Amino acid sequence: MAVYTDVTEPQLAAFLARYDLGALSSYKGIAEGVENSNFLLRTTTGTFILTLYEKRVDRGDLPFFVGLMEHLAERGLSCPLPVHDREGNTLGELAGRPAAIFTFLDGMWTRRPSPENCRALGGALARMHEAAASFPLTRRNGLSPQDWRPLYESCGGGGDTVEPGLSAEIEADLADLEARWPTDLPSGIIHADLFPDNVFFLAGELSGLIDFYFACTDLLAYDLAITLCAWCFEPDGSYNVTKGRALIAGYADVRRLQPAEYRSLPLLCRGASMRFLLTRLYDWLNVPDDSFVTKKDPREYLKKLRFHRSIRDTAEYGLEAARVTKGRA
Numbered sequence: 001m002a003v004y005t006d007v008t009e010p011q012l013a014a015f016l017a018r019y020d021l022g023a024l025s026s027y028k029g030i031a032e033g034v035e036n037s038n039f040l041l042r043t044t045t046g047t048f049i050l051t052l053y054e055k056r057v058d059r060g061d062l063p064f065f066v067g068l069m070e071h072l073a074e075r076g077l078s079c080p081l082p083v084h085d086r087e088g089n090t091l092g093e094l095a096g097r098p099a100a101i102f103t104f105l106d107g108m109w110t111r112r113p114s115p116e117n118c119r120a121l122g123g124a125l126a127r128m129h130e131a132a133a134s135f136p137l138t139r140r141n142g143l144s145p146q147d148w149r150p151l152y153e154s155c156g157g158g159g160d161t162v163e164p165g166l167s168a169e170i171e172a173d174l175a176d177l178e179a180r181w182p183t184d185l186p187s188g189i190i191h192a193d194l195f196p197d198n199v200f201f202l203a204g205e206l207s208g209l210i211d212f213y214f215a216c217t218d219l220l221a222y223d224l225a226i227t228l229c230a231w232c233f234e235p236d237g238s239y240n241v242t243k244g245r246a247l248i249a250g251y252a253d254v255r256r257l258q259p260a261e262y263r264s265l266p267l268l269c270r271g272a273s274m275r276f277l278l279t280r281l282y283d284w285l286n287v288p289d290d291s292f293v294t295k296k297d298p299r300e301y302l303k304k305l306r307f308h309r310s311i312r313d314t315a316e317y318g319l320e321a322a323r324v325t326k327g328r329a
């Protein structure tokens with residue numbers, strides 16, 4: 001459930017009066033999502049999404065997030081386009097929260113992605129990376145390798161209550177990831193949270209990407225690793241090589257991987273697994289059971305971490321280097 005802030009009809013009507021969007025017809029809270037309060041907004045001119053930014057989002061980051069969506073949408077990527085008010089602002093204030101209105105994207109997210117979905121997604125991710133290359137702002141990744149240890153330490157050894165031995169396992173992996181994390185791969189703006197619930201499909205075609213609220217400046221191939229972890233495993237925890245192959249090939253059809261990016265993929269996938277293991281572990285231990293937020297199981301990412309640790313050669317993800325890189329790896 002993600003409606004943390006109530007908005008009254010007079011408050012919303014007054015907010016809307018600043019826009020050329022017609023009069024308020026109806027609005028209702030959207031249950032999905034974790035970070036912010038979202039409303040489906042209907043006016044006499046169309047359907048929109050109203051977002052109120054909650055505590056977990058830093059106000060200082062909003063121009064980056066909203067500006068990025070506008071930049072991407074203007075370059076043909078299907079993602080929410082922020083609507084300007086009559087004075088040209090995309091960000092305002094409603095019910096004591098920063099707020100913005102976005103165009104509505106048709107489609108639904110898929111719980112059972114197919115290899116074709118993965119191929120289309122790979123292409124969209126690469127197009128996003130290319131379109132974002134000309135965006136002038138940057139944002140540090142607040143969940144980068146240097147942030148993982150403090151996050152782990154803030155869990156206070158609670159990992160062992162989730163799974164015996166988890167703390168020692170995390171510590172060993174953290175030390176290895178910190179020592180070997182690559183710094184010389186191509187970087188740019190990444191989505192950083194491209195999970196199935198953030199990708200819409202309509203009649204089998206990818207219709208848009210949403211939720212850019214973890215977007216940041218980081219390694220492009222790390223975004224591919226995050227996406228592979230989120231899309232290419234089955235509910236029983238097994239890796240689906242057909243989906244992995246389709247995702248990587250779809251990406252490389254648009255943006256070829258450099259040999260070093262290809263070689264680094266197992267390490268980047270371990271890092272991606274560690275990042276989501278740690279944020280889920282923190283929430284598992286700290287978010288009250290009766291809160292609105294649905295806590296996600298950290299053990300899903302522990303299994304993925306173990307799988308990626310077992311990979312000896314990137315080809316095990318489904319594609320030989322020669323098919324996805326510029327030269328020979």
Ligand SMILES: Nc1ncnc2c1ncn2[C@@H]1O[C@H](COP(=O)(O)OP(=O)(O)O)[C@@H](O)[C@H]1O
Nearest residue numbers: 030032033034035036038049080103104105211
């Ligand atoms: N532009 C949009 N078009 C259609 N639906 C949207 C749009 N933006 C958000 N939504 C809906 O709102 C839900 C929550 O949005 P999301 O950005 O994922 O929230 P959060 O940042 O809180 O996780 C999505 O799952 C989707 O149903």
Ligand SMILES: N[C@@H](CCOP(=O)(O)O)C(=O)O
Nearest residue numbers: 033034035193195276280296
């Ligand atoms: N994708 C993350 C949680 C973030 O949720 P979102 O609704 O903002 O995408 C996870 O699965 O741990």
